[in-house]
Amino acid sequence: MRKQQRAEIVLKRLAELYPETPIPLDHRDPFTLLIAVLLSAQCTDKMVNRVTPALFDLADTPEQMRQQSVDAILEIIRPLGLAPKKAAAIAGLSQRLVDEFDGQVPQTFEGLESLPGVGHKTASVVMSQAFGHPAFPVDTHIHRLAQRWGLTDGKNVQQTERDLKALFPESSWNTLHLQIIFYGREYCTARGCDGTRCELCTTLYPNRRKPVETKKA
Structure with a gap:
């Protein structure tokens, strides 16, 4: 499966799982x-x-x-x-x-x-x-999952951000970065999935047998 195909699967599935993306940090403005x-x-x-x-x-x-x-x-x-x-x-x-x-x-x-x-x-x-400007913030969840899903080789968060921006349409960035965070917390946690257990990991890499060693941000 090509990287772009994996990205399309991720985009489609996360949109199904998380049609609403409330900001998880409480704020007023x-x-x-x-x-x-x-x-x-x-x-x-x-x-x-x-x-x-x-x-x-x-x-x-x-x-x-x-x-x-x-x-x-x-x-x-x-x-x-x-x-x-x-x-x-x-x-x-x-x-x-x-x-x-x-x-x-x-x-x-x-x-x-x-x-x-x-x-x-x-x-x-x-x-x-806050302002609706297209951006793709990369935190530890996104950095880890992007590696597990074969969307980047994860040398650092800067490269991960560049790779994700190149793979996904700009119009999806603001929503997608939250969807990935939500999925990472619910299904593909640091300890609960090693790249071989959750739905997206097994869909994207059905023949993967060894845990994925992700590079830290």
């Missing part, structure tokens, strides 16, 4: 989505959703957030991984948004990636989910 995505680094969405209500009750705009001390932010987000760095980044980016972007979340990759704590993956999520 582009700013709160930006904060939630930043907090999700090395942390589950479920954990992020536990702390953001209190954080957004404290401050849910750049103007309000910049008035909070790093310690006040840290006290709320302490249960999350990398909390001290994230607290400093939230305070810093909120100040930058007010000083340089009139309190608005920029709608460009360049603007987003200039903010403290915001890398390409975070910017891609905000661009796609």
Whole structure:
């Protein structure tokens, strides 16, 4: 089976399984989505959703957030991984948004990636989910599954992103990246499937017998 054929099977099956793709991070607007995505680094969405209500009750705009001390932010987000760095980044980016972007979340990759704590993956999520700009954020789930499904050789997340963008129509990117995440969490988990067990892995590689050793992001 050719790579493009595998991609077409993935696209069709995931559309059947997940016709609706709600954003798994609770948020109110582009700013709160930006904060939630930043907090999700090395942390589950479920954990992020536990702390953001209190954080957004404290401050849910750049103007309000910049008035909070790093310690006040840290006290709320302490249960999350990398909390001290994230607290400093939230305070810093909120100040930058007010000083340089009139309190608005920029709608460009360049603007987003200039903010403290915001890398390409975070910017891609905000661009796609807050502003509808075609993007293909690659997290650990997508990086792992793209290798298991033979869509990339997975040297790094940058290559995985390029390979997936080349295989799938641009119009599908914003929905598909969420569908892959949903499938990875439900059926093709890091420990629950090794490339030989779930429906898509066995459909795409029916003769595969050995586990797939995926390269880390």
